[in-house]
Amino acid sequence: MGGSARRAALSRYAGRWRRLVTHFGDRCARRLRRSRVSGVSRCSVVDRQPRSPCPNRQEDPVATAADIAAMRRAIELAARGLGSTSPNPVVGCVITDASGEIAGTGYHERAGGPHAEVHALRAAGTRARGGTAYVTLEPCDHTGRTGPCSQALLAAGITRVVHAVADPNPQASGGAGTLRAAGVRVECGLLGPEAEAVNAAWLTSVRLGRPQVVWKYAATLDGRIAAEDRSSRWITSPEARADVHRLRAGADAVVIGSGTLRTDDPQLAVRGIEGAVQPLRVVLDSRATVTPAARVLDDAAPTLIAVGEGADTGHLPGVDTVVLPAAPGPGRGLDLHALLAELSARGVRSVLLEGGPTLAGAFVAARAVDKVIGYLAPALLGAGPAALGGAGISTIGEALRLDLTESVRIGPDLRITAVPASVPAAAAGPVSVPVSTPVSAAAPAPEES
């Protein structure tokens, strides 16, 4: 992906991360001030979700306010690459000189382009000697399309490296070890949760070996995604639908099932965002029922039709199709893990699931939903399909509990974001929207998407 226009279109994401980073950075700074009063100058931001951003670290990072400010800036820089670096991660870097002044900054702008450290080192020039590099991800140690950043940092004379998250990619990791072996002071974990959040799609895809899956739906307040007669256009407002296009622009692929294809004849392309790189449109259609006139086959974006073994695709010349095995068990449809493996092989790091309740239920049953984004319209239908179909859940004890991460007003609608809870609901305590969460009748459309 690439293009300055796309980056401009996605700059709202950067705004969101800036606010997040500011929030967490301030929290850390406050803790630092408190700990200084008690004589301990140590601050590490601890996320309540168990994770290990730095499996090999030997000590907790000892961070000063200047360290926090520099890493915060690096995370802001990383966010500028959202939407243009896939299948690579977003990475930001700040170089300070020997006296602690910022000497250079940079971020990974596009896959195949120079890494963040290289941009920042170029900007710093000779001032990098004896300085510190703050990087949101462990510097790489391998030669890919560009050389190893560990060597570039050593060659520039950097004597301290602070990175927020260890690189889980076995092909590129090892930079911290190389730097340490060369005598560089290396620290890991500063603002780790925030650096993880900005890189969630890439980290999820590397750690799980499949793309990050975000399930998006639009429903009435009583949870219906279509009317009894199956009409569903439109439930949500133009503002909310414009927001969905920003989600599409940030995803590598948009996925639906044949039910949605037949009922809605959707286009699924990004509209209204100049310069956006179009995601791959994917339809799960076991029996290849899609017709050549379907809007999803227009030339607005690439399309992949996933079909079952034995499906006749003779009426689809020139259409990119892939044969997938049937889902295991008695249910119908295609194997979702095979689908995600196929998409991974095509470089897809993030999937926006825009299918109907049947496919969404199957993804939930396969435990392959990493984030849920629901757009709720203040309307009631009383009948019609619910947002989620059968997901193999039959008792309240089996409910897939989620942690609410955001609730924001968009035009007349509400956008709610949640992620699967990492701890049992009882242990996590009640989930409530903080009073500071911007949900109010007067709230304008959000800057971010």
Ligand SMILES: NC(=O)C1=CN([C@@H]2O[C@H](COP(=O)(O)OP(=O)(O)OC[C@H]3O[C@@H](n4cnc5c(N)ncnc54)[C@H](OP(=O)(O)O)[C@@H]3O)[C@@H](O)[C@H]2O)C=CC1
């Ligand atoms: N408001 C909203 O946000 C949305 C509303 N809708 C509405 O939903 C309705 C369509 O719902 P629905 O039929 O559930 O649509 P889906 O998009 O969920 O399509 C379901 C179909 O996908 C195919 N499929 C392939 N593999 C699988 C699998 N592993 N698991 C499940 N399904 C699989 C199956 O058809 P096959 O056997 O042919 O492969 C299945 O019948 C329409 O009324 C539409 O307007 C749809 C999307 C969003």
Ligand SMILES: Nc1c(N[C@@H]2O[C@H](COP(=O)(O)O)[C@@H](O)[C@H]2O)[nH]c(=O)[nH]c1=O
């Ligand atoms: N009805 C409904 C949605 N429906 C979703 O949008 C798809 C249509 O995409 P396109 O043809 O590209 O505009 C449709 O198939 C379904 O996945 N989305 C929303 O944000 N709000 C709505 O009210």
